[in-house]
Amino acid sequence: MAQVGLHRTFLANIDKVLQTILKGEAGLSEDGLFEVTTAMLGTKTANITNISTNGTPIYGNNTKVDQTQAKGEPSVALDFNNLPFEIKQKLLGRISDGKGGYLQEERPQVALLIESQTLDRKNSIYYGLANGEMQENAVNVQTDTNNEVRADDALTFTSFGVDKWNGEAMKVYFSGDAKFDKAAMLADVFGGYTDGTKPDTSGDNKQPQA
Numbered sequence: 001m002a003q004v005g006l007h008r009t010f011l012a013n014i015d016k017v018l019q020t021i022l023k024g025e026a027g028l029s030e031d032g033l034f035e036v037t038t039a040m041l042g043t044k045t046a047n048i049t050n051i052s053t054n055g056t057p058i059y060g061n062n063t064k065v066d067q068t069q070a071k072g073e074p075s076v077a078l079d080f081n082n083l084p085f086e087i088k089q090k091l092l093g094r095i096s097d098g099k100g101g102y103l104q105e106e107r108p109q110v111a112l113l114i115e116s117q118t119l120d121r122k123n124s125i126y127y128g129l130a131n132g133e134m135q136e137n138a139v140n141v142q143t144d145t146n147n148e149v150r151a152d153d154a155l156t157f158t159s160f161g162v163d164k165w166n167g168e169a170m171k172v173y174f175s176g177d178a179k180f181d182k183a184a185m186l187a188d189v190f191g192g193y194t195d196g197t198k199p200d201t202s203g204d205n206k207q208p209q210a
Contacts, residue, residue, distance in 0.1 A: 003116040003125050009036045009043045009078070010113040013090060014131070014191045021111075021191040028087055031195035033186070041081030044152065046114045048076050048127060051170060073159060074129060074170045076112065080153040088153055091134045107133045111190050112157055123176035128189035129169060132159040164188075 011034045013022045021032035028034035036043050055068035089095075091110055094102035114127040135156050142149045159169035173185050186193045 001125075002119050004119055004121070005117055006043055006046055007115045007117050007124065009046060009115070010034065010186075010190075011036070011087075011091065012111045012190045012193070014109040014111050016109045019191050021193050022108075028090060031193070033190060033193055033195070034087060036080060036083070040084060044079040044081055046076055046078050046127075048074055048114070048170075050075050071161065071168060072170070075159065076114070076129065076157040078153075078155045078157060080155065083153040088136075088155075091155070092136055107135070110134045110157065113186075113189050118176070123174065126173040126175075126185065128171045128173060128185065129157065129159045130162045130165070130171070130189045130191070131169070132157050 011028060012032050013027050014020065015022055021027065023032040024030055050072055051074050052072040053070050055070040057064050058066040058068065060066075083091075089102045090108070093105050093107040095105045096102055110132055112129045112132065116125045116127075117123065118125065135158065136154070137156055138154070140151050142151065161167040161169050162171075165171055171188070174180065175182070183194075
């Protein structure tokens with residue numbers, strides 16, 4: 001099935017020991033869940049790679065007869081147009097020195113949900129990654145010309161296996177499934193998230209506004 005667009009992305013920091021969403025000052029928002037909205041110019045790309053990988057070939061009778069099963073290790077190349085500065089530092093694990101400086105410390109566990117849509121825009125396809133780390137590998141700072149030259153927030157999400165998902169790192173959800181439960185999906189991906197007031201689901205199956 002074809003899909004179109006990058007409708008929305010959601011992020012949260014997760015407690016590494018308890019595997020629950022971090023809220024308030026420890027998290028990314030009061031209820032822990034952070035949506036990258038159009039007010040912050042949204043997400044440009046979320047390129048998911050290494051979803052699956054080939055196992056080791058098994059040979060018998062002079063031919064390949066099987067292969068071992070291997071788990072994928074998805075990585076997501078994200079390009080955010082304008083993440084809030086403090087949110088970005090929290091995702092990366094940079095800690096304030098209290099004087100305007102931020103120093104890299106231990107990277108937090110981050111959960112990520114990416115939403116695309118079906119061709120008719122009536123349903124959503126979600127890619128959930130409940131356990132991973134965010135890194136900023138490079139920043140390309142360039143001079144302005146007669147136009148301003150922007151350096152987007154280019155971050156890489158590296159996933160890890162999730163125990164409750166049988167060690168798999170990614171789970172796919174489809175809102176067109178008769179048994180789809182959005183609240184259950186959010187709780188599944190974001191460490192028990194329960195606040196039903198966010199995100200706003202009124203436009204889930206509508207074409208996003210320009």
